[in-house]
Amino acid sequence: MARPTLEILAYEPTPLGLLCLRRRELPGAPGTSVTEITLDHEFLMSSHLTASEEALARVALDLHPGRDLDVLVGGLGLGYTAHAALASPRVARVEVVEFLPQVIDWLTRGLVPLSGALRADPRLVVVRGDVYARLLAPPSRTHDLVLIDVDHSPDEPLSRGATGPAAGFHGDAGLACAKRHLAPGGVLAVWSSVEHSPFVDALRRVFASVRAEPVTIVNDLIDEEQTDWLFFASD
Helix, strand or coil: CCCCCEEEEEEEEECCEEEEEEEEECCCCCCCEEEEEEECCEEEEECCCCHHHHHHHHHHHHHCCCCCEEEEEECCCCCHHHHHHHCCCCEEEEEEEECCHHHHHHHHCCCCCCHHHHHHCCCEEEEECCHHHHHHCCCCCCEEEEEECCCCECCECCCCCCCCHHHHHCCHHHHHHHHCCEEEEEEEEEEECCCCHHHHHHHHHHCCEEEEEEEEEEECCCCEEEEEEEEEEEC
């Protein structure tokens, strides 16, 4: 029997650590390939398990009744949050702010599964930047939805030992700054790998309406259930 294949598509140093984009065949499913990102050899995300990333956009859209929506996405990753937002005909514009130029380059070079669909949609704008720094600064424009999928959780930033904008976003002052970037009726949505009551409490001190929603799936790669958490806030 042929052994499952593993292809390294990109492997490069970044300010956050060694970043790897790889494609591999799923064990037990010959011919089925998944694309994955690791950072310093630790798993980050996979094209095989995207339910919570897509739900971040879908639920936020359900919470906003408007049309011609302007969406800001923090973190490009493999593109599933942005793609889910673009799936709605009510969305007029999606701007993605990505910290790592290498990740943007993967999209440009067509290395990720959604590259073709994302690059073909004229509503999508991808820019290099720090979404936390942007949200803590005075807004140059406002957005109907702000979707943040950057860190593992409020207590576990991707940049270990973060002391910059990432460290200030999840508290009362940071959330109050982020709120200024929302248009009237706007929704802030934040992804986390764990439930986080202190973050929910901070959201409730800043926003009138707060919702925490678990997304549970069976991770068939390890044959275990896993639950990610989505936090939504609006006035």
